[in-house]
Amino acid sequence: MTKASMTHTPIPAIAATLIGAILIVSLSIFMGSYWTVVALNLFMWIALTQSWSLFSGMTGYISLGHVVAYGIGAYLVATTFKIIPLWLSIPLGGLAAGVFALIVAIPVLRVRGPYFVILTFGLAELVKFILLYTETTFGKSSRLLFGAPKTETLLYWVAALAVVATLITYFVGRSRFGKGLAAVREDETAAETVGVPVTRLKVLAFAASAVIPGMVGGLMTMRSTYFDVLQVFNPTISFSIVTMAIIGGAGDARGPILGALFMLGLAELLWSTAPQLYFILLGLFLIGFVLFAPNGMIGLIKRRKRSSAGVAS
Amino acid sequence: MESLLSGQLLFAALVLGGLYALIALGLNLVYGTMRLLNIAHGDLLMIGGYGAFWCFTLTGISPLLGLPIIAAITAGIGIALYFLLFRNQLSSGKPIPQIEANSLLLFFGVSVVTQNVIALAFSATPRAYRYLDDVYHIGQVAMTGNRIATLLISLACLISIILILNRTMFGMSIKALIQNRDAARVVGINVERVQLTSIALGFGVASVAGGLVSMAEQISPFMGFPFTIASFVVIIMGGLGNVFGGILAGFLLAFIEIYAVALTSANMRSILLYGIFVAVLILRPQGLLGKARQS
Amino acid sequence: MSLLSIKSLSKNFGGLQALNEISLEVQEGSVHGLMGANGAGKTTLFSIIAGNQRASSGSILFAGHPIDGLRPDQVCRRGISRTFQIVRPFAGLSVRENVEIAILYGREAPPKVSEAAALAQEILTDIGLDASADQPAGSLTLSGRKRLEVARALGTEPRLLMLDEVMAGLTPVEVTDMIVSLRRVKESHGLTILIIEHVMSALTDMSDTITVLHHGEKIAQGTPQQIADNAAVQEAYFGVAEPLEVSA
Numbered sequence: 001m002t003k004a005s006m007t008h009t010p011i012p013a014i015a016a017t018l019i020g021a022i023l024i025v026s027l028s029i030f031m032g033s034y035w036t037v038v039a040l041n042l043f044m045w046i047a048l049t050q051s052w053s054l055f056s057g058m059t060g061y062i063s064l065g066h067v068v069a070y071g072i073g074a075y076l077v078a079t080t081f082k083i084i085p086l087w088l089s090i091p092l093g094g095l096a097a098g099v100f101a102l103i104v105a106i107p108v109l110r111v112r113g114p115y116f117v118i119l120t121f122g123l124a125e126l127v128k129f130i131l132l133y134t135e136t137t138f139g140k141s142s143r144l145l146f147g148a149p150k151t152e153t154l155l156y157w158v159a160a161l162a163v164v165a166t167l168i169t170y171f172v173g174r175s176r177f178g179k180g181l182a183a184v185r186e187d188e189t190a191a192e193t194v195g196v197p198v199t200r201l202k203v204l205a206f207a208a209s210a211v212i213p214g215m216v217g218g219l220m221t222m223r224s225t226y227f228d229v230l231q232v233f234n235p236t237i238s239f240s241i242v243t244m245a246i247i248g249g250a251g252d253a254r255g256p257i258l259g260a261l262f263m264l265g266l267a268e269l270l271w272s273t274a275p276q277l278y279f280i281l282l283g284l285f286l287i288g289f290v291l292f293a294p295n296g297m298i299g300l301i302k303r304r305k306r307s308s309a310g311v312a313s
Numbered sequence: 314m315e316s317l318l319s320g321q322l323l324f325a326a327l328v329l330g331g332l333y334a335l336i337a338l339g340l341n342l343v344y345g346t347m348r349l350l351n352i353a354h355g356d357l358l359m360i361g362g363y364g365a366f367w368c369f370t371l372t373g374i375s376p377l378l379g380l381p382i383i384a385a386i387t388a389g390i391g392i393a394l395y396f397l398l399f400r401n402q403l404s405s406g407k408p409i410p411q412i413e414a415n416s417l418l419l420f421f422g423v424s425v426v427t428q429n430v431i432a433l434a435f436s437a438t439p440r441a442y443r444y445l446d447d448v449y450h451i452g453q454v455a456m457t458g459n460r461i462a463t464l465l466i467s468l469a470c471l472i473s474i475i476l477i478l479n480r481t482m483f484g485m486s487i488k489a490l491i492q493n494r495d496a497a498r499v500v501g502i503n504v505e506r507v508q509l510t511s512i513a514l515g516f517g518v519a520s521v522a523g524g525l526v527s528m529a530e531q532i533s534p535f536m537g538f539p540f541t542i543a544s545f546v547v548i549i550m551g552g553l554g555n556v557f558g559g560i561l562a563g564f565l566l567a568f569i570e571i572y573a574v575a576l577t578s579a580n581m582r583s584i585l586l587y588g589i590f591v592a593v594l595i596l597r598p599q600g601l602l603g604k605a606r607q608s
Numbered sequence: 609m610s611l612l613s614i615k616s617l618s619k620n621f622g623g624l625q626a627l628n629e630i631s632l633e634v635q636e637g638s639v640h641g642l643m644g645a646n647g648a649g650k651t652t653l654f655s656i657i658a659g660n661q662r663a664s665s666g667s668i669l670f671a672g673h674p675i676d677g678l679r680p681d682q683v684c685r686r687g688i689s690r691t692f693q694i695v696r697p698f699a700g701l702s703v704r705e706n707v708e709i710a711i712l713y714g715r716e717a718p719p720k721v722s723e724a725a726a727l728a729q730e731i732l733t734d735i736g737l738d739a740s741a742d743q744p745a746g747s748l749t750l751s752g753r754k755r756l757e758v759a760r761a762l763g764t765e766p767r768l769l770m771l772d773e774v775m776a777g778l779t780p781v782e783v784t785d786m787i788v789s790l791r792r793v794k795e796s797h798g799l800t801i802l803i804i805e806h807v808m809s810a811l812t813d814m815s816d817t818i819t820v821l822h823h824g825e826k827i828a829q830g831t832p833q834q835i836a837d838n839a840a841v842q843e844a845y846f847g848v849a850e851p852l853e854v855s856a
Contacts, residue, residue, distance in 0.1 A: 062414065064421075107595045114350050114413040118545060119594040125542070126587035133580050176712045176721050183709045186698035193658060193692075194764055195684035195714030239425065246418065276429040283425035287398065290418045 013170055013253075021163045029152055040155045040223065042264050043162040047216050048237070049244045049256035050165035054172060055209035056242075057250030059202060060185035061109070062117045065124030066213060066241050069097035071233035073214030075131060078227035081145050090157070090218040097214025102207040109202045121235065128233035135229055142229075148222040157219050165212045170253035181205055243286045249296025258297045320454035326571040327564075328460050331467030334563030335522045336540055337547035338474060338556065339515035343391075345491035345554035346511040348409050349399060349416040353424035354544055355537030357387050357516050361523025362532035363431060369442055376444060377462060380524045384517035391516030392509055394423065403508070424537075432534040439533040446529075459528035466525060470518055471560060478556060487511060491554050539586070546590045611636040611800045612657070612688075612768055617666030619652055619824075626652045628824045630666070634768070639794070639801045641815030643808075643835070645845070648821040650804045651693055654770050657802075658690045659683040671767070684714045689766035691757035693773045693804070699746030703737055704728045706745050706756055707763040714764025728763065734796065735759045735789050751782045755789070762793060769794075771803045775810050783810055790814065812836070820844070 021043075028039035048070065056063045073093030080089045104123065111119050172178040180201045183191035192198045221227050240263065248259020263282065270278035293300050340354045361383050368379035398419050402412055445458035478484035486507050489497040498504050522540075526532075547566050551558030569589065574582050612634040619627040627649045634640045642650045655661040657668060659680035668676045675683055689710075698706050707728035712718050719727060732738045735755050740748060745756055754774050761769055771790075775783045787810055794801060805811040811818065812832035820828040820835060822844040828835055835841055 062418075111594055113410045114417050115549075115594055117414065117417055118350070118352070119591065122542065122545075122587050122590040122594065126584065126591050129583040129587060133584060136580065174721070176718070179705065179709050179721075180713055182701055182705070183698055183713075186700055187696050189660065189680075190692070190696035190698065190760075191709070191713075192680040193660065193684060193690060193696075194710040194760055195681045196709065197679070197681045197713075239421065242418070242421075274433075276433040279429040280426050280433070283422040283429070286425075287419055287422035290415055290422070291398065291401075294415075 010171070010174070014167065017163055017166050017170075021159050025155060025159050029155070033151065036151050036155055038264065038268065040151060040158055041267075042260055043155070043158040044216055044220055045240070045244060045260035045263065046257055047158060047162040047165045048213050048241050049248070049260055050162070050169045050253065051209045051212040052241045053245055053250045053253075053256050054165075054169050055205045057169075057245060057255070058172065058178060058181035058185060059205060061112075061202070061206075062242065063120045063209075064117050064235075064238050064242060065120030065122075066209075067233055067235060067237040068124040068127050069101065069210035069213035070217035070220075070237060071124075071128065071131075071229070072097045072100055073217030074221035074227060074232040075217075075229070076214075077218035078143050078145060078221050081143075082147070086149065086218075086222070090215050093218035094211040094213075094215035097217070098207045098211040101210035102203065105203040105206045106199075109199070109206060121238070124233065124235065124238060128229060131233070132229045143227040145222065145225050145227060148225050151223065154219050154223050158216060161212050161215055161219075166253050166257065168208075168212075169256070173251070173253065177201065177204075240282075243282055245296075246294075247285055247289050247296055249298030249300075251295075252298045255296050255298040262297070320452060322571055322575055324454050324456055324460070324464075326568045328464045329571060330564035330567030331464050331471065332522050332525065332563075333543055333547050333567050334560040335467045335470055335518055337544040337551070337559045337563050338471065339517075339519040339522075340544045341548045341551070341554060341556055341559045342487070342511045342515040344548065345556065346487060347399065347403060347416075347508050348413050349420070349512075350413055351420050351515075352417055352541055353420040353427060353537075354519055355539065355541030356424050356427040357390075357519035357537070358523035358526060358540045359431065359532065359534060359537040360387055360390075360427070361520030362527035362536065363435065363523075364520065365524035365527045366440055366442055366532055369444060376524055376528060377466070380466075380521050383520050383524055387520035388513035388517040391512040395509060395512050398423075424541075428534045428537070435534070437534055439531040439536075441531045442527075444528050457529065459525075463525040463528065467522065470521060474514075474518070475557075475560075483507075483510070488556075491556070539583070542590060543586060546586065546593060549590075549593050609636055610634060611671060612802070613669040614653075614657070615667045615669075617653070617656065617668065618664045619649075619656060619661070620664050625824050627656075627663075627821075630821070630824075630826050632819055632826070632829075634800060634802055635817070636767075636800050637798070638816040639803060639814050641811045641818040641832075642802065642804045642821065643811060643818055643841075644821035647823070649824040650821055651772060653821070654690055654772055654802075654804065657683070657770065658688060681713070684764050684766075685716050687716075687765075687767035688770065689714065689761035689764045689768070690770040691754075691761050691772050691774055693776070695750075695753040695757050697745035697748070697753055697756050697760075699744065701745060702742050703745050703748065703752075703756060703759075704732065704741040707731055707759050710760045710763030711765075714766075716765075731759050731762050734793055735762070736785065750777050751779075754778065754786070758790070758793075762797065765797075766799065768800045768802060771801060771805075773804055773806060775805060775807045778807075783807055786810075787814060 024039055024042070028035040048066065052063065052066050055061065073096065076093040076096045077086070077089045084092070108116070108119060108123065180191070180196045183196050184198055184201055188198050217232060221232060224231070244259030244263050245256055247262055248257065249255030266281060267278060270281070289296060336354070336358060340351055343349050343351050364383035364386065365376035365379055368374055368383070369376045399416065402415060445462055447458050448455050449458065449461065478488060486497065486502045489500070489502055490504060490507050494504065543566065547562045548559045550565065551560070551562035566589070570582065570585060573585050610633040614630060614632040617627055617630045618625070630653065642653070644650050652661065656663045659678050659682065663676060667674060670686055670688060675686060678686070698709065704725060708724040711724045711727050712721065729738060729741060732741050735758055737752060737755050737759055740752060748756060758771065758774055775786055778786060790801070793799065803811065803814065815832055817829065818832055818835045819826060820841050827840045827844060828838045830838065
């Protein structure tokens with residue numbers, strides 16, 4: 001198996017990602033506005049979860065505060081709306097999220113294990129309440145954003161970000177950088193002893209994993225046509241990201257896609273009729289996967305493949 | 314400035330401190346004996362709040378009298394979760410960091426499920442009832458009956474738990490388990506029974522705190538989270554697994570919170586809470602008041 | 609000429625003096641043994657050289673340049689690699705990937721990612737682990753894990769290899785195999801070796817020079833035979849002055 005994967009060229013994976021994305025985009029636009037929104041949500045979750053996976057999946061530091069990047073991007077785009085053009089403010093939103101991650105990275109990444117998990121959560125909430133306080137102090141508890149781009153336009157952008165995020169996760173997994181991150185995940189002391197600059201790698205991955213969520217946040221706030229701190233910093237977003245990554249399986253670029261498809265399917269079935277039931281099932285699936293399939297759907301598929309290969313040979 | 318010295322703030326801080334100490338104590342017992350990070354802890358409070366609400370509005374029975382029943386129900390939930398989710402994890406011989414991380418994810422799932430089951434059953438609309446809300450004056454200080462009751466009951470619970478921990482064989486075995494699992498097993502402590510009792514006790518006192526909170530504040534399915542965070546702040550300040558440090562830290566956090574909000578504004582409350590949380594984790598993950606146990 | 613030169617190195621943990629004014633020269637191309645009872649300070653010395661811990665005072669020169677204060681990954685790229693007494697494999701990765709990571713990060717001039725696997729395979733062949741290359745490292749036996757520690761250290765292309773009890777817990781046959789492998793890689797890679805070992809026959813067998821530490825102090829240094837005859841060493845080890853049996 002490993003020998004075969006060593007000789008893999010990346011071309012089929014790139015082609016499959018691109019063709020898949022183009023198909024979904026064109027099909028959803030053809031099927032009308034409802035499905036355009038569904039596709040937009042799908043790509044949003046893929047982009048967010050792939051970015052999360054770039055850091056948390058590879059290093060094993062589970063971030064429960066990824067919404068902070070999304071929120072910062074959204075905040076920057078909303079506050080500069082009609083002042084800075086979107087083609088500039090959206091990348092700036094990504095940049096701001098990345099810079100924020102870079103600034104907090106050193107102290108935050110010294111904290112390990114479960115303390116890191118709750119710390120990231122607390123940090124995201126802290127940023128949320130600080131911005132909320134600032135907004136209320138300036139009397140801007142929510143901002144209406146008139147004249148936002150059409151859903152189709154947003155779909156193109158978010159789909160492009162999902163593709164980029166997927167390819168980044170895929171290529172980093174095969175790169176020197178990715179192997180270094182895997183070493184960090186397994187044992188930091190051993191990693192630095194064989195020459196891995198542990199802190200630098202962690203900081204880089206942490207900052208990089210915030211950039212795309214920042215841009216996605218900027219785009220999605222255009223979709224909702226108004227900006228509200230409590231909505232774009234909603235911890236449910238972080239929760240959903242982690243749940244999708246665990247259900248789909250982290251550490252493999254296909255995992256977040258499976259996770260996002262699964263969650264969106266569940267949402268399609270239940271969201272409009274029984275939102276609570278949707279969350280209940282999501283929580284139960286999270287528990288089930290942690291207990292019985294810690295490597296997620298992708299892990300189950302690989303195990304199935306391996307055992308059937310074992311039977312065949 | 315004068316108002317800062319008044320008994321009014323002192324009373325508020327004591328009431329809140331008693332609650333924080335009680336809530337955090339439950340979290341600490343569960344973490345200390347099993348290394349489970351219960352991020353659904355605040356939701357037990359919420360369940361306790363709903364229990365007291367229905368007890369009072371449906372039957373007219375005093376929520377205070379309903380507290381033992383509510384505690385028994387959540388203790389039962391704790392025992393059920395122990396068998397359903399954690400028993401295998403704990404006996405699997407997995408490294409402790411992995412048990413901690415898994416417990417966090419599992420309780421996260423439990424939290425989401427609990428909140429939404431309650432929202433589905435009772436709707437997400439906040440609810441409230443009036444009970445013991447007569448105002449008493451002691452000197453310059455005005456206190457409602459329910460807050461006095463809250464303070465007295467949380468102190469009574471804290472004192473009895475401290476006595477149990479210090480004076481009974483069972484309390485000793487809890488403390489031994491917190492200190493060192495393997496050694497506790499070697500000296501003949503029935504680890505499973507201690508763990509079961511700890512989770513039952515921890516879950517039980519959380520819902521008692523919830524019942525107390527519901528007398529003075531609105532309840533809703535999503536009210537638990539700030540309490541989860543507050544109790545994490547408290548047990549991290551007090552040293553994870555350090556029961557007495559946690560009690561002190563509970564009062565400390567309440568005093569900081571009440572007086573800082575009095576000096577600034579109510580909008581600062583969340584910033585303050587999360588600010589302390591982040592600062593404590595970054596600066597002293599081993600706790601302010603006590604040494605963390607060696608992992 | 610000495611490759612590693614340690615001058616008056618001290619380390620205290622609180623009140624405990626783990627190392628006291630240790631000076632040591634490790635000659636290029638030699639095998640230098642470190643001997644001493646548990647708690648003598650051998651592993652602490654390794655950790656300080658490798659950058660895992662900081663010395664309280666003293667200096668370390670490697671190939672003429674000071675290396676104290678460098679991070680472990682920087683020390684590694686300068687050409688010093690260590691193994692851990694309690695093995696620390698990247699358990700979830702394959703044996704080959706373990707070595708690939710060392711190759712990709714531990715060298716001053718790392719090869720391309722596409723070449724790392726083949727280089728790793730060569731090292732695994734050298735050390736006798738080639739058959740397990742695709743296995744997860746966590747599934748290796750103790751002997752396999754000890755070998756993997758050495759293979760991973762070799763992956764970083766060190767000039768100085770520091771081995772911390774790589775033979776502890778091995779059967780006599782495995783010890784003999786390990787000595788043969790170590791001799792082979794020492795020649796083929798042109799290594800200098802600093803070795804901590806409790807298996808006395810292996811230590812005396814391999815070392816050109818042995819330094820003895822006792823309670824953080826250096827109490828003797830010499831050839832294996834000189835050490836065996838040294839009264840201070842007898843005293844420290846057995847409490848009586850009686851010559852040690854030296855094999856080989």
